Amino acid sequence: MKTFPALIAVALAGIAAPLAAQTGPVVDAPAGRVRGTSDADVRVFRGIPYAAAPVGRGRWQPPVPLPRWQGERAATDFGPACVQPPVPAASVYASPPMPMSEDCLSLNVWAPANARGAPVMVWIHGGALLTGSSREPMYDGRKLAERGIVVVSINYRLGVLGWLAHPWLSRENRQRASGNYGLLDQIAALTWVRDNVAAFGGDPKAVTIAGESAGGLSALYLMTSPAARGLFRQAIAQSSYMISMPELRRSVFGMPPGEGGGELLSGALQAPDLASLRAVDAQALTNQAAKLGFAPFGVVDGAVLPQQMVDAFDRGEQARVPVLAGFNQGEIRSLRVLAPKPPADAATYEREIGKRYGDLAPAFLRLYPAADYPESILATTRDALYGWTAERVVRKQAALGLPSYLYLFDHGYPAADEAGLHAFHASELAFVFGTADRTQANWPKVPDTAGERALSDAMIDYWTSFVKDGKPVARAAPTWPAYAADRGYMDFGATPEVKRDLMPGMFALNEQVMCRRRATGRIGWNWNVGLAAPALPPAAPGC
Template sequence: MPLRDAAFAILAALVAGGVGPAVAASADPEGEHVILQTPAGGLSGVTIEGVRAFKGVPYAAPPVGTGRWRPPAPAPHWTGLRDARAFGPACVQPTPRVQTIYSADLGRTSEDCLTLNIWTPANAEKAPVIVWIHGGALVAGSSRETLYDGSRLAAQGVVVVSINYRLGVLGYLAHPALSAESTDGVSGNYGLMDQIEALKWVQRNIAAFGGDPQNVTIAGESAGGLSVMYLMASPPARGLFTKVIAQSAYMISTPELKAARYGMPSAEDAGARLARTLQAPSARALRSLDAQTLTDAAALAGFLPFGAVDGKLLPGQLVDVFDRGDQAPVPILAGFNSGEVRSLKMLAPPTPSSPADYERTIRERYGDLADAFLALYPSSDMGESILATTRDALYGWTSERLVRSQTALQRPSFLYYFDHGYPAADAAGLHGFHASELPYMFGRLTRTPPLWPKVPDTAEERALSDVMVAYWTAFARDGAPGQVAGVSWPAYGEERQFMRFEKMPRPAERLLPGMFDLHEQAMCRRRASGTQPWNWNVGLASPSLIGTAGSTGGECG
């Protein structure tokens, strides 16, 4: 599927919807009030069942008015006591036009949205910290989503921080006029800058909440996982975290700021084209537009946000940075789900009229790689093969590439495959669907969106959630998930070991044999051609890979 055509499908689907100790002050229907003094200022939060929660805490100044499309400025210190018992507004995002299983009421949105939330054990001291980056295609989502309730993880001894960051056109617009304003001559990547500013806030303040600033894990799912990889590759983020968790991440090609490459226009050219469409050719004109009107219009025009290779925040394509070994040398836990594309079918091409058509197209597109492709994704079950192709090319290949890369840096690396189903999901054809691991690893099985297939309240489901919570918190604490319920999670290593989550965890070796090698070769050929992107245009939607063989570096050698 071409990048621009896919933009409409993705937007339609994913836009759905001195430091002192805490002192209890007064009772509250939602818990007991608690006051905390931090370097940023005093906070009034709430304690429930031994977990303190502080919500809607600003980490950066509001990026409004002339602050729109500028690097975030640190939030000013406040005096007095700030009420931190309610989430802040979500960042501005396109008005929902369809409903999906991910749809949820995020409440008010605003440009004044650069806030974070903290859940911490009541008596925490130098506790490990998880900073959670929400998903939503860099277009939608919020740290206030019920899926991301950090109270259960905090009850296991981890400080959890969830963050907002600028989204869509407000977070990732590049434009020549905006670059001209910058002392570095760059634009775009504002959402990534926000994430870095939030991590700096954590470094300055998290000790007041009982967290250890020297033991910070960044974690995210989907676009949150993409953000984790951007942060691993970004020099300004170096030293702000010590471990990473990437769930259903996708290491796709991304635009370069000033040059057209890999079949994509430069990020500046794409931004200038959007500005002309919006009849706002200057930075001043763009800033004069109402934030919601601008965001909706950009989405309808097909603007799809990604990080831009600018030589400062992002020094190169992710595959190149990781091939050079220039990413953050930290332990990693990464993985994906068996049914990723069952809930994201807009990412998959339509099914051909016959198996013969399927095989002919694959041979035309994949050439000498076609036999390997058809062995993995046969024409005998075209529907399942198409879903598996897109799943593997985006999420499976990325997950294995990540653990291979960190293993090469001699860092502990752990791979998982979430293949768990339950009655409501399986009945809807959504076994192991995209993000279905989140209620389990957050330990909040009942905190799902309204249209989400309901997780049954059974001992079996709770047991799986318990072990995932234990593995994730152990990794955040020690850099290894260790042993839970008598089952040790092995490092990836030379045996290519991974953990399979079905009814319960089960160690195994060599996930989906041949999968990684096929999609690595396909990416290598596209990169060598210099004219082809690598994203969800795979399988039947792939460009021809014939005659583009040959590349150097990393896995492509």
């Protein structure tokens, strides 16, 4: 195993500043001098390394801080994506091939040309902690920066390279823990932002973490991680999911220990020891782990993530920061793999729900009726993962007296609706970033109409104003009420519209199911919902 000084040497070798371009804005930050590009009134710096990911024989260690580089570094091209398996070519989320590397910890900055002490949004990309990159064109931060904020987007280690727990790794760690390397990368990126963003015109004390899907999940991890405390003042969680988490050495909620999952993987790969596992090529290892079903998740390790997310929020031990959270009406339309297979008929559906939900079956069937069971199946999974989480986060922060805002994205446009993808998972991103012209090849194309542009302009306003002062406000659009004010939320349909009491009964049902399952210590609350649910335990004290 490499010593820490040896890792520093590797890091230095990997970040030797390339020959800088001769034109473009220059920033002399504590990390080093960088030269970027200009895009209208926005300065753009791409591919800045914020830490080194130990690679090869040093793999699966925390990110390595970097000393100041010498000379001037060109920051004109995005850094390579973190190693990941391919996305099926037919997927709506498929992107063109991109450069990848095991040492991939870089970030990008969009800053108003004359920014001084501007609020900062740090964007964490989605992709199930398995795929994705900050180089996706849809994440271009220019239009948000034009509203007066600094936008930073980051890469973090993915899949088996970022989230593997294993006894071999825990034994060599001072805290006797392993896993969560991707989360440690995110914390390292936030630390870099704290130390360097002022040089780009940002305020290190005014950082908002933001992300969608696995990026939203990461925002919740960061809210519950003591190691991230003080590195941000607000959070945006889009389509996040507060599901049950594996623990490092104990089997809980129907899941094997995190270390046990790692042992199963090394056994399947026929790796006799850690050196053998580290010797496997990064891409080959990533692909094999994905084929074997390795699912990357944060693990409760007693250190980086000390407890289940639901417990942290119930105890008020999460970061006490304002939040903006929400989800999409058609989340599962593009993620049908998460939903159970529909039964033969409505009678079978109703009978199965009765068996699985017992005394809560009547409430379940009122929300998800048998009369339209194919749609009910999609709605069931959507709400158990995304809807319940969004409202739970907002409720818990509001209960602490913090500004908290809830939304539902229910916007349809012809190409998406005709494809059966009304308000599908991640479809709000093109509107939040104003990048409808920069979506993936299979993405239903957003028409360039006045109505679509107006909706996007309003969402950009709401998001950037929340980053500025914790209150989402948009020009020529309704005032977004805080959730505490009569359970108000913003419905993004054809236009923004204020509504109240989102999906009555949805939160209460899913909260009750979670509570009963948690009380057993044996049943998880994740994708095992509706027709895939185990028999619901009886009511428990406190539920």
